[in-house]
Amino acid sequence: MNFSDLECKAAGIRLQILETALNAGKGHVPPAFSWVEIAVALFYGGILRFKPEEPRWPERDRFILSKGHGCLTLYVILADLGFFPKSELDRFGGDGSLLAGHPDIAIPGVEIVSGSLGHGLGIGAGLALAAKMDGQDWLVFTLLGDGECNEGSIWEAAMFASHHKLSNLVAIIDRNHLGATDFTENFVSLEPLALRWQSFGWEVVTVDGHSFSQLLEAFSNVRRRTSQQPLVVIANTIKGKGVSFMEGSPLWHHRLPKGQEVQIALQELRSRQEQIHEQTSVTGRL
Numbered sequence: 001m002n003f004s005d006l007e008c009k010a011a012g013i014r015l016q017i018l019e020t021a022l023n024a025g026k027g028h029v030p031p032a033f034s035w036v037e038i039a040v041a042l043f044y045g046g047i048l049r050f051k052p053e054e055p056r057w058p059e060r061d062r063f064i065l066s067k068g069h070g071c072l073t074l075y076v077i078l079a080d081l082g083f084f085p086k087s088e089l090d091r092f093g094g095d096g097s098l099l100a101g102h103p104d105i106a107i108p109g110v111e112i113v114s115g116s117l118g119h120g121l122g123i124g125a126g127l128a129l130a131a132k133m134d135g136q137d138w139l140v141f142t143l144l145g146d147g148e149c150n151e152g153s154i155w156e157a158a159m160f161a162s163h164h165k166l167s168n169l170v171a172i173i174d175r176n177h178l179g180a181t182d183f184t185e186n187f188v189s190l191e192p193l194a195l196r197w198q199s200f201g202w203e204v205v206t207v208d209g210h211s212f213s214q215l216l217e218a219f220s221n222v223r224r225r226t227s228q229q230p231l232v233v234i235a236n237t238i239k240g241k242g243v244s245f246m247e248g249s250p251l252w253h254h255r256l257p258k259g260q261e262v263q264i265a266l267q268e269l270r271s272r273q274e275q276i277h278e279q280t281s282v283t284g285r286l
Contacts, residue, residue, distance in 0.1 A: 001044050004280045006212045010040045011273040013080070014242045016089070017072045018265060021256060024093040026101065030240035030252040032072040034176040034209070035143060038235055039073050041215040042141060043081065047222070049138065052082040055108040061138050062111050062127050066120020067145035067174060068102040069254070074110070075099050083109040118151030120144060121171055125161045128169035128230075139222060141170045147179035150188045155200065158230075162201025165228040170219075171202075173232065174209065176239035180253045194234055202232045209235030243268055 001009065013036055021027030042048045042063065051057045065074050072092075079086045084098065084107070091097040098107055102115035112123050124142035131138055148154060161169050175193070177184050184190055194204045203225075207214040218233045225231065240246025243257075243265045257265045 003212050004276070006037075006040050006044060008273070008276045008280065009044055010036050011242075011269070011276050013040065013073065013076050015266070015269040015273060016076045016080075018243075018257075018269060020072060020076065020089045020092050022262065023090060025256070026093045027072050027256070028069040028101075028254045029072065029256065030246050030249075031067065031070040031145070031174075031176075033241045033243070033246070034237040034239045035067075035070055035174045035235075036073055036241065037210045037212060037215060038143065038172060038174065038237075039077055041212055041219065043077050045212070045216050045219070047216070047219045048141065050109075052078075052109070055083055059136075059138055062124070062140045064111050064120045064124045064127075064140065064142040065103055065114055066124075066142055067117065067148060068114030070143075070145070070174070071099075071101070071103050071114075074103065075107075078107070078109040081109075083107075117145065117148035118153040120148075121154050122157040122160070124169055124171070125157045125164075125166060125230075128161070128166040129164055131168055132164070132166065137168075137223075139168050139170060141172065143172045143174060146173055146175045146177065146184055146190060146193075149173065149190055149193070150184075158197065158200040158202065161230040166230045167225055167228050169230040170222055171230065171232040173234045174237055175234050176237045176248075178239045178248070178250055178253070182250050197232045197234075201229060203227050203229040204232050204234065206234045206236070209237035210241060242272060 017032050021029050049061045088098050092099045103110045120142045124140045128140040197204045205218045207218050238247050240252050246252040
């Protein structure tokens with residue numbers, strides 16, 4: 001996909017995330033919105049290696065969503081790619097549904113159960129070490145929330161990964177500067193975040209987490225890296241990206257729009273989708 005195609009895909013995914021949550025009456029929408037471009041770059045930008053028709057394909061790359069509450073992004077993408085029927089999105093969060101409020105390994109395309117924060121990087125490091133020991137060339141990508149980087153388990157895993165030279169491990173931090181109730185810097189400061197990861201022996205790249213050009217550049221050489229260090233991509237994002245009253249607000253974590261908010265949110269997302277379609281059409285005619 002070119003950048004216009006990726007932008008269009010991201011806009012459609014945001015709209016589907018909100019529609020899915022509204023239909024279910026539940027779901028963490030703002031934390032899902034913040035990593036949409038990251039997910040689209042990975043799954044549609046030629047970075048991840050996978051087979052929807054064979055979810056447990058042994059040579060697949062392992063993608064781990066450590067911030068499990070942002071699962072709606074993953075669910076919408078997996079359905080779009082054909083890992084499971086799109087009709088499952090209509091049953092999200094319902095009694096007996098395949099798709100629960102946090103990821104589960106019963107879902108095709110999901111590698112681990114995640115919900116309790118702080119575990120994804122440790123699991124990812126273990127998988128990466130296993131791949132190294134077995135002589136396998138698949139990679140492990142782990143998406144972390146910045147709030148969960150307060151957890152000691154994250155830094156234990158970071159030390160473990162650099163000690164074992166897990167160059168096949170890529171951590172991505174959704175750096176939206178917000179936890180569940182407040183800005184991250186107000187309860188436990190993470191900055192200087194890049195220097196902290198460097199001090200733990202990681203190669204660090206910082207990008208705009210909503211820029212496909214920067215994201216794809218950061219991921220483009222992951223299979224050809226000569227460094228023995230694990231890689232962390234700090235992706236600066238906006239929580240609630242795409243809906244004006246959600247963006248960057250500590251009030252919006254697991255709340256859903258109500259009343260007039262619903263129409264405003266849907267209109268903004270649809271307008272963005274239409275804008276991208278128009279820009280693409282104009283570009284195609286030039």
